[in-house]
Amino acid sequence: MRFDLLTIFPEFFAGPFEHGIIRRARQQNRIEIHVHDLRSFTDDKHHVVDDRPFGGGDGMVLKPEPIFRAVETLLAVEQPETLPGDEQKRTAIVLMSPQGRVFCQAEAERLANECSRMILLCGRYEGIDERVIEHLVTDEISIGDYVLTGGEIPAMAVVDAVTRLLPNVLGSETSAVHDSFSAETGGVLDYPHYTRPADFRGWQVPEVLIGGHHAEVAKWRRRAALLKTRKRRPELLANAELTEQERHWLAEIGKEDL
Numbered sequence: 385m386r387f388d389l390l391t392i393f394p395e396f397f398a399g400p401f402e403h404g405i406i407r408r409a410r411q412q413n414r415i416e417i418h419v420h421d422l423r424s425f426t427d428d429k430h431h432v433v434d435d436r437p438f439g440g441g442d443g444m445v446l447k448p449e450p451i452f453r454a455v456e457t458l459l460a461v462e463q464p465e466t467l468p469g470d471e472q473k474r475t476a477i478v479l480m481s482p483q484g485r486v487f488c489q490a491e492a493e494r495l496a497n498e499c500s501r502m503i504l505l506c507g508r509y510e511g512i513d514e515r516v517i518e519h520l521v522t523d524e525i526s527i528g529d530y531v532l533t534g535g536e537i538p539a540m541a542v543v544d545a546v547t548r549l550l551p552n553v554l555g556s557e558t559s560a561v562h563d564s565f566s567a568e569t570g571g572v573l574d575y576p577h578y579t580r581p582a583d584f585r586g587w588q589v590p591e592v593l594i595g596g597h598h599a600e601v602a603k604w605r606r607r608a609a610l611l612k613t614r615k616r617r618p619e620l621l622a623n624a625e626l627t628e629q630e631r632h633w634l635a636e637i638g639k640e641d642l
């Protein structure tokens with residue numbers, strides 16, 4: 385996967401992609417991240433990227449010309465190598481926007497599967513000229529129903545969430561399988577995790593996790609994940625595909641466990 389980030393604050397990205405799993409994915413060439421300064425796609429000597437809104441009102445709006453020029457240049461001159469199996473994959477031109485579809489794990493999985501390249505446009509000020517949305521952007525993504533000062537933090541969140549789902553990025557192929565919201569769990573929350581010491585200030589790790597009986601551990605974890613989901617995010621259970629046994633667990637636990 386190749387990510388191109390288009391921003392008026394390229395320095396913003398120094399740091400977040402230089403640690404942990406994202407850093408390792410870059411070093412191993414599983415992903416490429418390129419940060420581009422929108423101002424370098426202007427043609428005036430002051431590198432102006434914004435202007436006042438037609439119709440009046442507060443704030444500034446990002447102009448369409450530099451954004452179109454930037455995306456068209458990136459698409460024309462820098463095509464990532466097509467790897468076997470990637471022939472059907474697409475390039476997403478993504479606008480980070482509070483008006484977009486709210487980002488979730490299913491969306492991250494979809495982008496990781498469908499795309500070989502993502503160009504992420506980071507808005508600022510009042511936002512971006514609407515013609516960019518109508519004629520250039522393929523996906524509009526929000527990271528939640530709140531308004532940030534710019535699209536850089538949302539873009540980081542999307543790069544991070546998509547990258548960890550790409551093949552061979554996490555240490556083990558199954559690492560993301562039990563994650564909260566993942567398709568494999570049926571979209572419920574992850575189970576509780578414990579590590580040493582088994583007794584910390586008198587708080588004990590559940591006995592079953594210490595016994596080494598794999599089937600019992602798996603059963604306990606699934607049950608705990610479902611109960612936690614019912615307690616914290618009951619709406620997720622409405623769409624979860626549950627077995628008879630799992631429905632029984634949920635039914636048999638009384639209100640006192642919640």
Ligand code: SAM
Pocket residue numbers: 479480481482483505506507508509510511512525526527528529530531532533534535536538
């Ligand atoms: N006037 C716009 C509105 O109310 O819809 C908000 C503009 S916001 C101050 C500036 C930029 O920050 C946006 O163009 C977008 O790129 C980014 N942004 C802000 N909140 C966001 C969110 N929740 N998700 C994704 N991007 C966001």
